[in-house]
Amino acid sequence: MRSRGALEELGLVLSILLGVLLTYYLVRADVVSLTYGNIPLANLYLRAVPDPSSPFTSRSPEVVTSVIWDQRGYDTYFETSVLFIAIIGVLYLAGLGGGQGNSSVSTVIPRVIAKILFPVIVAVSVSVALHGHLTPGGGFQGGSIFAVAPFLYLLVFGRRMLEGKGFRANALVFARSLAVFLITVVGSIVLVVGLLTGVPAFLFQNQPKPQLSPIGYPAYVVLPWGGIFLFSGTLMILNVLEFTAVSTGFTLALVIIDTVTGGRE
Amino acid sequence: MVDPSLLNYVLPVVLGVYGLAYSIYSIVVLRGPTVPDMVLALDVMTVDLIIIYLLIALYYESPMLAIGAIPLASWILLLDFVVAKYLLEVRKK
Amino acid sequence: MTPVIILLLSAFSAVMALIATIKIVYERDVLKAIIISGVESLFYSIILASFLAPDLLIAYIAVGLGLNSAILLYALRGGERYEE
Amino acid sequence: MIDVLLFVLGSSLMVLSAVLSLIGAVGFLRFRNFFLRLHSATVGSIGGGVYGLVGLALLTLSLDVPGYLKYYIFGVAIVSAALVVFASPTGSHILSRAAYRSGEAAPRPLIRDKLKEAGLE
Numbered sequence: 095m096r097s098r099g100a101l102e103e104l105g106l107v108l109s110i111l112l113g114v115l116l117t118y119y120l121v122r123a124d125v126v127s128l129t130y131g132n133i134p135l136a137n138l139y140l141r142a143v144p145d146p147s148s149p150f151t152s153r154s155p156e157v158v159t160s161v162i163w164d165q166r167g168y169d170t171y172f173e174t175s176v177l178f179i180a181i182i183g184v185l186y187l188a189g190l191g192g193g194q195g196n197s198s199v200s201t202v203i204p205r206v207i208a209k210i211l212f213p214v215i216v217a218v219s220v221s222v223a224l225h226g227h228l229t230p231g232g233g234f235q236g237g238s239i240f241a242v243a244p245f246l247y248l249l250v251f252g253r254r255m256l257e258g259k260g261f262r263a264n265a266l267v268f269a270r271s272l273a274v275f276l277i278t279v280v281g282s283i284v285l286v287v288g289l290l291t292g293v294p295a296f297l298f299q300n301q302p303k304p305q306l307s308p309i310g311y312p313a314y315v316v317l318p319w320g321g322i323f324l325f326s327g328t329l330m331i332l333n334v335l336e337f338t339a340v341s342t343g344f345t346l347a348l349v350i351i352d353t354v355t356g357g358r359e
Numbered sequence: 360m361v362d363p364s365l366l367n368y369v370l371p372v373v374l375g376v377y378g379l380a381y382s383i384y385s386i387v388v389l390r391g392p393t394v395p396d397m398v399l400a401l402d403v404m405t406v407d408l409i410i411i412y413l414l415i416a417l418y419y420e421s422p423m424l425a426i427g428a429i430p431l432a433s434w435i436l437l438l439d440f441v442v443a444k445y446l447l448e449v450r451k452k
Numbered sequence: 453m454t455p456v457i458i459l460l461l462s463a464f465s466a467v468m469a470l471i472a473t474i475k476i477v478y479e480r481d482v483l484k485a486i487i488i489s490g491v492e493s494l495f496y497s498i499i500l501a502s503f504l505a506p507d508l509l510i511a512y513i514a515v516g517l518g519l520n521s522a523i524l525l526y527a528l529r530g531g532e533r534y535e536e
Numbered sequence: 537m538i539d540v541l542l543f544v545l546g547s548s549l550m551v552l553s554a555v556l557s558l559i560g561a562v563g564f565l566r567f568r569n570f571f572l573r574l575h576s577a578t579v580g581s582i583g584g585g586v587y588g589l590v591g592l593a594l595l596t597l598s599l600d601v602p603g604y605l606k607y608y609i610f611g612v613a614i615v616s617a618a619l620v621v622f623a624s625p626t627g628s629h630i631l632s633r634a635a636y637r638s639g640e641a642a643p644r645p646l647i648r649d650k651l652k653e654a655g656l657e
Contacts, residue, residue: 106477158507159507199440199443199444199447199630199634201629201630201633203626203629203630204440204626204629204630207436207622207623207626210622211433211436211619211622211623214433214615214618214619215433218429218430218433218615222426222510229423229426230423230426230506230507230509230510231426231507231510232507234511235430235507235510235511235514238430238511238514238515238518238519239429239430239433239510239514241514241518241519242430242433242434242437242518245437245522246436246437246440249437249440249441249444250440344519347523348522348523348526351523351526351527352526354530355526355527355529355530360539360598360599360600361539361540361542361543361598361599361600362600363599363600363601365543366595366599369547369550369551369595371455371457372551372554373547373550373551373554373588374457374458374461375457376551376554376555376557376558377554377557377588378457378460378461378464379558379561380554380557380558380560380561380580380584381461382464382468383558383561383562383564383565384561384564384580385465385468385491385495387561387564387565388487388488388491389468389471389472389475389488389491393570393635393640393641394481394483394484394487394640394641395570395631395632395634395635395640395641396570396573396641397484397487397488397491398487398631399570399573399574399577399628399631400564400577401487401490401491401494402577402581402624402627402628403560403561403564403577403580403581403584403585404491404494405494406580406581406584406585406620406624407557407580407584407585408494408497408498409585409589409616409620410553410585410588410589410592411461411498411501412498412501413589413592413609413612413613413616414592415458415501415502416609417592417596417609418455418458419504420601420605421504421605422604422605422608422609422612423506424501424504424506424509425608425609425612425613426506426510426612427497427501427506427509427510427513428612428613428616429612429615429616429619430510430513430514430518431497431513431517431616432616432619432620432623433619433623434513434514434517434518435620435623435624435627436623436624436626436627437518437522438487438490438517438518438521438522438627439626439627439628439630439631440627440630441521441522441525441526442483442487442525442631442634443630443631443633443634444634445483445525445528445529446634446635446637446638446640447634447637447638448529449529449533449638
């Protein structure tokens with residue numbers, strides 16, 4: 095704190111003052127009031143998404159996942175592909191060389207516990223991702239929980255053991271590329287069908303919209319024994335694909351960082 | 360079956376004591392003289408937070424809030440491992 | 453109607469998060485700064501829990517506490533621990 | 537009858553565990569070095585965490601609320617209790633090992649270092 099100049103503290107104070115002033119004027123000028131017509135924007139989504147008679151429905155009780163993958167699907171696709179491009183670029187720059195296989199935190203206790211905890215974490219993450227259209231959670235959350243399990247193996251057993259388990263860099267890159275490609279296919283298939291048959295359709299469209307576009311994905315299938323399996327159109331498919339993309343992406347990032355920083359010693 | 364209104368006698372007391380423990384732990388995490396102290400306090404604070412999440416979920420009667428407890432419980436171990444690996448490998452150099 | 457004790461917990465967490473941010477800015481030991489940034493995401497997560505945002509809560513825990521700290525700690529192995 | 541028993545058992549476990557958690561927190565403030573604080577960390581995480589989670593599961597099972605709420609919170613509490621039982625002692629073990637071997641936390645005041653005498657440093 096001694097050597098920090100007066101100029102930096104002045105900058106800190108000035109930025110805080112600027113933030114307070116901006117917030118005050120934005121609230122006074124009513125710029126940040128989030129209303130659409132007379133209904134607040136959040137209420138609009140909360141009413142429209144679970145209601146099957148609304149034109150903007152997703153047939154899903156979970157509003158956040160629907161907004162992420164249906165109403166704002168295009169944004170989410172770009173987020174996924176930005177992460178994809180970043181990881182591919184780092185992979186290109188780093189170049190996976192050889193590293194030593196041993197690990198420094200490995201006594202017998204972590205080895206046993208890692209073997210016990212690996213299936214538990216995988217089960218939890220898959221369950222979070224698979225019913226992401228019914229409960230909170232979804233592809234990104236499930237994928238980032240899944241990344242704990244290979245990371246545990248990486249820390250305890252080293253990279254050799256992880257590669258023996260099937261988490262090789264080539265396989266991870268392949269799975270990730272395939273998932274991102276399939277997200278594109280699932281998002282654009284309605285548009286392609288609409289173009290071929292001469293019906294208007296949207297990119298990343300989920301349910302058919304009356305008066306705008308009559309085609310779309312089905313919301314549920316009737317099982318042979320009479321039950322209904324609700325998968326909310328694209329939501330469940332995209333959740334599973336996003337789960338694959340995010341989990342393999344984070345695992346790949348951790349493997350790369352382990353190789354790059356571990357190989358320097 | 361027990362009437363849920365009986366919870367109003369139990370939950371505020373338990374949540375208050377856990378909140379007090381949580382605040383003491385958070386002060387220890389920010390103050391703790393060495394790095395292992397901070398990580399250890401972070402672990403115990405995380406365990407406290409799991410219970411606080413579940414109590415909040417019970418308070419609001421919305422089970423969807425409870426799902427955050429499981430990733431939190433699985434990340435405790437990882438932070439310990441990463442910090443331990445860092446400390447051991449930096450000493451080796 | 454939010455109970456008073458949950459509001460008190462969120463207010464305390466918000467204050468502690470502010471203190472943690474200031475401490476990170478003035479911390480010379482980068483290892484300590486990384487751990488405090490993990491704690492800060494825990495403080496935010498309790499605010500998210502009391503305002504009923506479970507989706508954000510899961511993502512915040514998994515990325516803010518877990519992957520962020522892990523990747524920064526890994527990156528620190530190739531660098532200097534103490535700032536000048 | 538069994539419900540009242542479950543409720544009383546669960547709530548008393550929760551109160552016990554809350555008090556244990558507070559004791560662990562006070563121990564963190566009062567103990568002198570890292571290796572002494574490990575004891576209060578065990579009290580805080582196993583006594584204050586796992587007992588509380590099991591008590592919460594029993595308490596939730598006895599309530600007269602809709603089934604999805606009851607069994608969801610019960611399942612989450614049991615799974616996270618199992619995770620904490622496995623994860624927390626392992627984390628403390630590996631952290632204390634690293635802290636001793638790297639010399640990050642000095643055991644002070646130190647009367648006799650048997651690990652050093654045995655050459656297991």
